[in-house]
Amino acid sequence: MTDRWALAPAEDGGVEFAPLGPGGLLTGPVRRAADPAEAVRGLPDVTRWVWRSTAETYPRLLATGVRVERCYDVEDAETLLLGHEGRSGEPRSAAAALARLRGGPVPPDPPQRSAEPGSQSPLFEPQSVHLPLTDLVEVYTEQQRRHDATAHPDRMRLLTAAESAGMLVAAEMNRSGLPWSADVHRRVLHELLGERYAGGGEPRRLAELADEVSAAFGRRVRPDLPADVVKAFAQAGIKVKSTRRWELESVDHPAVKPLIEYKKLYRIWVAHGWSWLQDWVREGRFRPEFQAGGTVTGRWVTNGGGALQIPKVIRRAVVAEPGWRLVVADADQMEPRVLAAISRDPGLMEVAGRETDLYQSVSDRAFSGDRAQAKLAVLGAVYGQTSGDGLKNLAALRRRFPKAVAYVDDAARAGEEGRLVRTWLGRTCPPAAGTGDDASEEAGIPVTEDESADRQWAPGYASTDARARGRFARNFVVQGSAADWTLLLLAALRQSCADMAAELVFFQHDEVIVHCPEEETETVVAAIREAAELAGRLTFGETPVRFPFTTAVVECYADAK
DNA sequence: AGTTTCGGCGCC
DNA sequence: AAAGGGCGCCGAAACT
Numbered sequence: 001m002t003d004r005w006a007l008a009p010a011e012d013g014g015v016e017f018a019p020l021g022p023g024g025l026l027t028g029p030v031r032r033a034a035d036p037a038e039a040v041r042g043l044p045d046v047t048r049w050v051w052r053s054t055a056e057t058y059p060r061l062l063a064t065g066v067r068v069e070r071c072y073d074v075e076d077a078e079t080l081l082l083g084h085e086g087r088s089g090e091p092r093s094a095a096a097a098l099a100r101l102r103g104g105p106v107p108p109d110p111p112q113r114s115a116e117p118g119s120q121s122p123l124f125e126p127q128s129v130h131l132p133l134t135d136l137v138e139v140y141t142e143q144q145r146r147h148d149a150t151a152h153p154d155r156m157r158l159l160t161a162a163e164s165a166g167m168l169v170a171a172e173m174n175r176s177g178l179p180w181s182a183d184v185h186r187r188v189l190h191e192l193l194g195e196r197y198a199g200g201g202e203p204r205r206l207a208e209l210a211d212e213v214s215a216a217f218g219r220r221v222r223p224d225l226p227a228d229v230v231k232a233f234a235q236a237g238i239k240v241k242s243t244r245r246w247e248l249e250s251v252d253h254p255a256v257k258p259l260i261e262y263k264k265l266y267r268i269w270v271a272h273g274w275s276w277l278q279d280w281v282r283e284g285r286f287r288p289e290f291q292a293g294g295t296v297t298g299r300w301v302t303n304g305g306g307a308l309q310i311p312k313v314i315r316r317a318v319v320a321e322p323g324w325r326l327v328v329a330d331a332d333q334m335e336p337r338v339l340a341a342i343s344r345d346p347g348l349m350e351v352a353g354r355e356t357d358l359y360q361s362v363s364d365r366a367f368s369g370d371r372a373q374a375k376l377a378v379l380g381a382v383y384g385q386t387s388g389d390g391l392k393n394l395a396a397l398r399r400r401f402p403k404a405v406a407y408v409d410d411a412a413r414a415g416e417e418g419r420l421v422r423t424w425l426g427r428t429c430p431p432a433a434g435t436g437d438d439a440s441e442e443a444g445i446p447v448t449e450d451e452s453a454d455r456q457w458a459p460g461y462a463s464t465d466a467r468a469r470g471r472f473a474r475n476f477v478v479q480g481s482a483a484d485w486t487l488l489l490l491a492a493l494r495q496s497c498a499d500m501a502a503e504l505v506f507f508q509h510d511e512v513i514v515h516c517p518e519e520e521t522e523t524v525v526a527a528i529r530e531a532a533e534l535a536g537r538l539t540f541g542e543t544p545v546r547f548p549f550t551t552a553v554v555e556c557y558a559d560a561k
Numbered sequence: 562a563g564t565t566t567c568g569g570c571g572c573c
Numbered sequence: 574a575a576a577g578g579g580c581g582c583c584g585a586a587a588c589t
Contacts, residue, residue, distance in 0.1 A: 225585070226568055244569065246576075267570055270583050297579060299573085306582055309572040334573095383577040475578035479573095509573045509579085 004072075006050040006140065007039060007057070008133040015039050016133040020050060024141040030133060037064040048072055050140055052094045052131060054167035055291075062175045067498070073167055074140055076293060077160040080427060081146050084156065086420050088430040094131045097139045150426055158538065159425035159484060165491035166292035169504060170300065172494070176503045177285030178307070178318060179326075179515055185277055185317035192313065193269055206269060209262040216255035223262045271306055272314045280305045284321075290507070297476055298427050298483030299509055308508050318506075318557035324517055327502075327524045328560035329551045331486075331510040331532070333358040336378050337547055338482040341540040342424050343407035347400055353544035366400040367393070381405055382478045384412060384471030408474045415473020416466045423480035424540060429473055485539045485547070486510065492531035500524070513557065521553045 006026075007017040014032055017039045021027035033039040036057055040049065048070040051057045061068065079092045090096070091109045099106045110129060131139070143160075150156040194204030202210065213223045221232045226243045233240050233253070240247055245263065248256050280286055286305065294301030302308050310318075320326045331337075332355070339345075340352035351361035363374030377393035381404075385391060398405040414421050421429040490507060493514070497504055502516035502524050514524050532547045552560040 227586085242568075244576095263569075267583090271571070271581090276582095295579065299579060301580060304581090306571075309570090309581060311571055380577070383579095385577050386575060471577065472579090479579060511573080 003045065003047040004050060005043065005046045005048075006133060006137050007036060008052065008136045009130045010133075017043075018133060018137070020137065020140075024050075024137065024144040026134070026137055036061050037066045040066050040068060050074065050136070052129075052136055054164065054171060058168060058171040059175065062171060067172075068168065070161070071164050071168055072140070072160065073164040074136060074143065076163050076167060077143050078139070079293075080156075080160055080163065081143060081150075083428040083430065084150055084422070084426055085146070086428070086431070088428070093129060094136060094139050095129065097142070098131060098135050101138065101142055151422075152426060155424070156426045158488075159427060162425070162484065162487035162491060163293050163298075165494065166300070166487045169490045169494050169507070170290040170292040173290050173504055173507065174287065176505050176515075177287040178505045178513070179320055179324075180281045180284060180286040181317050181319040182277055182281050182284075184319060185281070185314065186274070188313060188316050189268075189273060189277075193265055193273070196274065203269065206262060206265055209258045209265070212258035213255050213262060216253065216258065221255075223259050224266055229259065268311055268314065271309070272311055276305075286318075292487075296429060297480040298423065298487070299479065300507065307506075312558070315557040315560075318513075320515060320555045324515055325521050325553050325555060326505075326557060326560070327514040327516060327521055327528070327551060327553055328557060329512050329514070329525075329528045329549045330560075332548045332550055334482050334485075334510040334547070335382055335478050336362070337545055338485060339378075339382065339404050339407065339478050341536070341543050341545040342477065342481050343404040344543075345401050345404035345407070348404045349544050353546055355546050355548040362397075362401075366396045381408055382475060384408075384474045386467075386471075408477065411477040412470040412474035415476070416470035418469070421473040421476055423477060423484050425481070425484040427480050427484060429476040429480070431469075481539075482510070485535050488535035488538050489531050489547075492534045493527060496527035496531060497524070525551050525553070 004020045005017050006020055007015055010016045010032060014034045015036050015038075016030050016032055018026050018030045019028040031039070033042065037060070040046070040061060046069075049068050050072040052074050054071055054073045054076070058068070058071070074094050074097075075092060078094065078097045082088055082090055082092060090100075091106055093107065093109050096106045096109065147153050147156045147160070189203075193206060194208075196203045197207075201207075210223050214221050217232045217236060219232070222228045229243045230240055232255070233251070236253060236255075238251055238253060240251060243259070243263075245260055248260060280288070286307070288305035288307030289303040290307070291301050291303055294303075300308070318326070336348065336358050337352045340348040347365065348362075351358055351365070354361065357371075359371050359375040359378065362378060363369050363371045367374040367377070373389070373393050376389065377397045379385075380391070380394055381397055385394065394405070411421050415429065418431045420431065486507075486509070490504070490512070493512065494504060496502075497514065497516075500516060500520050500523065502514050502520050504512065505515045506513035512528070514528070516524050528549055528551060532549055536543065536545065536547045554560050
């Protein structure tokens with residue numbers, strides 16, 4: 001029994017599908033079915049479906065109650081392979097891949113559709129984006145060969161498989177949604193913001209705070225207009241460059257306190273207020289649209305609804321259904337643990353080999369027990385801190401964990417010089433990512449090492465641009481390798497949940513929520529631990545580094561921390 | 562009038 | 574002296 005099959009739309013509106021052998025070649029006759037669900041239902045032993053786009057195909061399967069074990073998303077793999085080959089700017093559609101293969105004109109990618117509240121994937125995409133089955137298989141076969149040409153083919157295969165798994169998870173989470181109590185949400189809004197006034201203006205509490213701000217300035221000031229606030233401070237004899245909170249906090253003026261409070265509540269009102277509730281919550285569920293691999297680093301994004309930025313106070317509204325629980329699991333100190341795994345720094349691997357608080361261990365070794373300083377230093381190294389106490393602390397970190405700091409320093413230098421930088425599994429940072437204003441890139445002129453070296457070593461300083469690319473690359477290797485690992489974690493956890501009633505309902509960088517019947521919670525907690533262990537082994541190979549999770553079994557998300 | 566950018570803050 | 578990495582979201586401001 002062949003376990004890998006390709007699936008593609010047929011001309012008659014149905015689908016075609018056929019078995020694949022080693023190397024990705026067709027090994028059997030092409031079959032036909034009326035729709036994808038019929039094809040998948042008829043072949044329950046297939047473990048991996050090869051198709052053009054998971055986001056396009058899988059929601060339709062889920063809508064008819066059909067789940068698949070694994071898939072291979074050709075266009076997602078194309079994106080990752082192009083990136084690895086240093087061709088990230090080229091069109092990534094399957095049609096474009098086929099055109100490159102055959103030497104024809106390469107079609108540009110279709111524009112991304114924008115998100116609207118409650119939007120569904122369109123039932124039918126333009127026919128031009130589809131490839132007939134044999135063409136899709138041709139692209140797939142070539143992709144298999146391109147995997148072999150990478151620096152670590154086994155890792156690259158794992159990466160494309162893991163991202164495809166992530167897309168299955170995302171589609172399933174988009175279908176399930178996050179349990180959400182509109183009543184609780186409204187109660188929280190009322191407590192924070194006060195009554196709403198007719199006409200859609202500011203709620204009571206915001207209006208009061210705006211009045212307090214105006215009173216403190218002695219004239220009418222709109223606290224939601226930064227320019228107005230800066231001017232008001234100037235008239236009061238206080239020079240501020242912006243109205244950012246960290247800057248205002250050091251200002252001694254009676255308007256500061258109500259102003260900061262206003263901005264905090266204003267944010268909740270506009271981003272997660274009543275209209276958000278109206279737009280995004282239906283039938284007891286918040287339905288954002290998760291997109292696996294939506295960023296260069298491999299982190300997910302959501303399209304609409306701001307699901308990855310739910311303010312802590314609003315999490316009160318995330319409530320399990322009666323008799324069910326939320327298992328909220330948070331990876332402990334994920335980034336430094338990942339740094340330990342990829343840099344193989346002996347000292348950092350040793351502290352990351354324990355499940356206890358890593359920042360505390362680091363501080364015991366290098367910061368006289370000051371955990372806060374240790375954490376700042378580690379994050380500063382990962383983010384590319386350029387000033388402040390972090391720099392001094394970075395020196396201490398470098399003395400104790402030289403290989404770890406050298407790893408991110410090397411990545412930063414590579415980024416500044418316009419070289420490719422990769423995660424552990426091979427996800428690749430485009431040479432000029434993160435700035436988008438690189439003139440030579442826009443002109444299609446590759447940045448040669450000479451040019452970038454000139455820029456870096458030019459009299460004075462490296463360009464701000466090059467510096468920014470260095471910070472981006474420095475962070476990329478850690479954040480991106482962490483994303484590699486979380487994908488494998490999700491894939492493993494998804495398979496565990498498949499045997500239960502449990503549903504994966506939320507994922508946010510290093511945190512996952514499983515919604516399950518009360519009697520399954522212990523099994524789910526164990527499954528998370530096992531999935532983390534497995535993901536660590538699969539991603540990084542033999543490593544002493546552990547990836548512990550903090551798990552909380554709660555009825556309400558807000559009670560998890 | 563419609564579209565893009567900016568400022569500020571939410572999350573990690 | 575230097576105010577870090579990734580995102581999304583919103584309204585206002587600045588464009589075309």
